[in-house]
Amino acid sequence: xxxxxxxxxxxxxxxxxxxxxxxxxxxxxxxxxxxxxxxxxxxxxxxxxxxxxxxxxxxxxxxxxxxxxxxxxxxxxxxxxxxxxxxxxxxxxxxxxxxxxxxxxxxxxxxxxxxxxxxxxxxxxxxxxxxxxxxxxxxxxxxxxxxxxxxxxxxxxxxxxxxxxxxxxxxxxxxxxxxxxxxxxxxxxxxxxxxxxxxxxxxxxxxxxxxxxxxxxxxxxxxxxxxxxxxxxxxxxxxxxxxxxxxxxxxxxxxxxxxxxxxxxxxxxxxxxxxxxxxxxxxxxxxxxxxxxxxxxxxxxxxxxx
Amino acid sequence: xxxxxxxxxxxxxxxxxxxxxxxxxxxxxxxxxxxxxxxxxxxxxxxxxxxxxxxxxxxxxxxxxxxxxxxxxxxxxxxxxxxxxxxxxxxxxxxxxxxxxxxxxxxxxxxxxxxxxxxxxxxxxxxxxxxxxxxxxxxxxxxxxxxxxxxxxxxxxxxxxxxxxxxxxxxxxxxxxxxxxxxxxxxxxxxxxxxxxxxxxxxxxxxxxxxxxxxxxxxxxxxxxxxxxxxxxxxxxxxxxxxxxxxxxxxxxxxxxxxxxxxxxxxxxxxxxxxxxxxxxxxxxxxxxxxxxxxxxxxxxxxxxxxxxxxxxxxxxxxxxxxxxxxxxxxxxxxxxxxxxxxxxxxx
Numbered sequence: 129x130x131x132x133x134x135x136x137x138x139x140x141x142x143x144x145x146x147x148x149x150x151x152x153x154x155x156x157x158x159x160x161x162x163x164x165x166x167x168x169x170x171x172x173x174x175x176x177x178x179x180x181x182x183x184x185x186x187x188x189x190x191x192x193x194x195x196x197x198x199x200x201x202x203x204x205x206x207x208x209x210x211x212x213x214x215x216x217x218x219x220x221x222x223x224x225x226x227x228x229x230x231x232x233x234x235x236x237x238x239x240x241x242x243x244x245x246x247x248x249x250x251x252x253x254x255x256x257x258x259x260x261x262x263x264x265x266x267x268x269x270x271x272x273x274x275x276x277x278x279x280x281x282x283x284x285x286x287x288x289x290x291x292x293x294x295x296x297x298x299x300x301x302x303x304x305x306x307x308x309x310x311x312x313x314x315x316x317x318x319x320x321x322x323x324x325x326x327x328x329x330x331x332x333x334x335x336x337x338x339x340x341x342x343x344x345x346x347x348x349x350x351x352x353x354x355x356x357x358x359x360x361x362x363x364x365x366x367x368x369x370x371x372x373x374x375x376x377x378x379x380x381x382x383x384x385x386x387x388x389x390x391x392x393x394x395x396x397x398x399x400x401x402x403x404x405x406x407x408x409x410x411x412x413x414x415x416x417x418x419x420x421x422x423x424x425x426x427x428x429x430x431x432x433x434x
Numbered sequence: 435x436x437x438x439x440x441x442x443x444x445x446x447x448x449x450x451x452x453x454x455x456x457x458x459x460x461x462x463x464x465x466x467x468x469x470x471x472x473x474x475x476x477x478x479x480x481x482x483x484x485x486x487x488x489x490x491x492x493x494x495x496x497x498x499x500x501x502x503x504x505x506x507x508x509x510x511x512x513x514x515x516x517x518x519x520x521x522x523x524x525x526x527x528x529x530x531x532x533x534x535x536x537x538x539x540x541x542x543x544x545x546x547x548x549x550x551x552x553x554x555x556x557x558x559x560x561x562x563x564x565x566x567x568x569x570x571x572x573x574x575x576x577x578x579x580x581x582x583x584x585x586x587x588x589x590x591x592x593x594x595x596x597x598x599x600x601x602x603x604x605x606x607x608x609x610x611x612x613x614x615x616x617x618x619x620x621x622x623x624x625x626x627x628x629x630x631x632x633x634x635x636x637x638x639x640x641x642x643x644x645x646x647x648x649x650x651x652x653x654x655x656x657x658x659x660x661x662x663x664x665x666x667x668x669x670x671x672x673x674x675x676x677x678x679x680x681x682x683x684x685x686x687x688x689x690x691x692x693x694x695x696x697x698x699x700x701x702x703x704x705x706x707x708x709x710x711x712x713x714x715x716x717x718x719x720x721x722x723x724x725x726x727x728x729x730x731x732x733x734x735x736x737x738x739x740x741x742x743x744x745x746x747x748x749x750x751x752x753x754x755x756x757x758x759x760x761x762x763x764x765x766x767x768x769x770x771x772x773x774x775x776x777x778x779x780x781x782x
Contacts, residue, residue, distance in 0.1 A: 170574070215760060222763045224574075225503045229703040230759040232696045237752025244745050367578040404589040408582035415582075416567055419575040 139394075140271040146389025148277035150382040151284035152342055156362040157381020158291065159335035161374045162328045165308035167216055168224060170371075172231040174336060175359030176238035177204050177211075181340025182350040183242060186256035201337040208333030212326065235356075242352040253351045256344040263345055276345040283338060288378065291331070295374075300327055308374070361388065368414050370421020379423050450773060455628045457772035458714040459621055462487060465718065466617030477613070479725035481681055484616040486717040488623040488674035489694075490701045494713035495627050496667035497702065499636060500660050501643035502572060505695055506564070506580030507671050509587035512690035513560055514553035514672025515679040516591055516598045519607045522549045522680070527606050534595040546610040550619070550676045557672020558665050565664035569657050572646070584695060592687045603686050604679070611681035619677045623670050627710055630666060639663050643708075700755050706765025711772040716765065724751055 156174065163171050181204040188196040215234055219227050246252055262279060265272040295301035300323070306314040307324045315321055343355060362381050369380015391403060414422050462484065469480030493507045523531065525543045532540065544552065568579050592601050611619070630636045639659040642649035646656055679685050697720070705716020726734070727750050733741040742750070758766070 233756040240748030401593040408585040
């Protein structure tokens with residue numbers, strides 16, 4: 129391949145990978161945004177749900193693929209609901225700072241439990257290889273695209289479309305939107321708090337399990353800090369995008385994933401050491417200019433500037 | 435008799451205010467004295483606890499008084515630790531371990547006490563520059579922006595070998611934080627925090643915490659007050675970081691990054707976010723618990739023998755912190771200062 133052709137192919141390649149990463153981050157952003165909508169709680173332990181799912185996949189590697197994935201969903205959803213019952217519910221009336229720091233402690237706890245289980249065989253890290261075949265690349269118009277990238281994008285589009293229909297067309301979706309807009313008033317007109325919150329947590333668990341399946345294909349070695357870094361990046365993206373609305377939050381998650389993918393792929397390695405600084409400086413700049421979120425429309429009632 | 439009543443009431447108020455400083459100071463001194471009565475292998479736990487007090491109180495000065503959550507204060511701890519560390523490594527070994535430093539840093543070495551002061555000055559200046567734009571933000575935007583500061587600080591310290599050791603360990607730092615310096619250091623931080631929160635500036639900021647709109651309505655510049663607290667908090671945090679590096683003797687950028695951020699914030703919330711007493715108690719309690727658990731992994735006797743399986747320390751620490759926060763979200767002090775009277779109702 130000639131020089132310009134190589135660069136063009138690299139670019140398309142980078143873009144394809146970046147879209148894949150953006151899709152995964154968008155799914156995580158929805159999972160975090162759904163719970164924030166009804167509880168006003170940022171669940172920092174969301175990454176540990178993904179981690180638990182990844183470990184389930186690793187420990188069930190010799191099961192049939194479908195059974196392994198089913199086990200992953202069961203574990204993550206159960207853990208997600210248990211977290212709601214044991215942690216979120218008693219803290220429902222507390223300040224955002226207390227809720228966030230409590231989810232730190234929960235994340236810390238789950239991570240140490242995972243470490244304890246993981247070092248049972250004297251090595252840290254377990255391989256999850258059940259769906260590794262999806263990591264192979266196929267040729268799409270001269271660009272090598274890994275199958276998992278296609279799966280990630282399709283999954284994200286399908287999941288988000290289903291969610292949009294659910295929120296717009298069903299009664300539980302209406303209740304969730306009402307609760308997100310004004311929880312107190314929604315309760316006054318008959319929205320059941322526990323049902324709505326439980327459903328939001330359930331959906332966010334489903335999304336976490338989905339993310340676990342996709343991420344283990346791309347990063348098959350599961351360790352206790354699996355998805356931790358991704359969660360932090362997604363949280364930043366969600367706030368930068370605008371956490372007050374689910375769609376701006378999702379778009380924020382996608383954008384930060386897409387941007388990291390592009391920057392990561394486009395620059396040679398020796399120039400990328402100060403990249404986090406550049407990215408986070410940009411984050412600060414966006415927050416200063418648009419504190420309610422990059423994609424938020426007009427001044428938001430929830431965020432004040434001093 | 436009637437005329438003397440207001441005077442005695444004023445006396446009482448003074449006494450009560452004095453107790454609010456005396457109580458945390460006494461606890462700090464007790465831990466400092468305690469450290470010299472235990473074996474040298476256990477002494478490190480006590481000194482660690484005192485440095486934790488300094489870090490958590492430094493965070494409290496901004497977060498507790500302003501009510502704005504910051505994930506960025508550990509970046510000032512990092513700046514302080516590396517400033518003090520790089521500047522106190524003996525000249526004869528500096529060339530060997532840190533050959534790529536700027537000449538100014540490479541060819542000068544300062545004393546231990548001077549390095550604490552220098553760290554505080556650098557940390558305060560850095561916090562002021564960062565705070566100038568950032569203190570306009572509130573709520574989540576402020577939390578994420580300060581987190582971005584932590585990321586940038588970590589990234590620069592880790593990669594820029596002209597100002598520090600980069601990704602390698604900074605070692606050969608004189609280990610001067612003994613019982614005396616740790617105790618005095620923690621006392622200095624506690625006293626400064628107390629003086630600030632009793633001062634006019636501290637009260638203006640606390641007013642803005644309770645109701646930003648009302649405070650602005652009576653002429654408080656919330657931005658300016660937050661900036662003062664952020665700068666003071668940055669200076670104290672850097673001072674605490676200098677104590678930390680002189681305690682450990684060596685440090686990496688990873689030690690003053692995410693994990694320290696989470697654990698110190700958890701200490702503050704466990705103690706009670708809005709009081710100095712809470713910050714001190716939370717730091718001592720959680721680091722005491724951590725020390726006890728790491729001893730218990732080796733087997734420890736407290737009437738009966740506690741012997742935890744290896745690696746379970748973090749599990750218990752996480753579980754106990756989560757439980758404390760769930761069962762008592764206002765913290766063990768309820769966010770109130772120390773008082774001999776039992777108070778009911780809303781915290782002050």
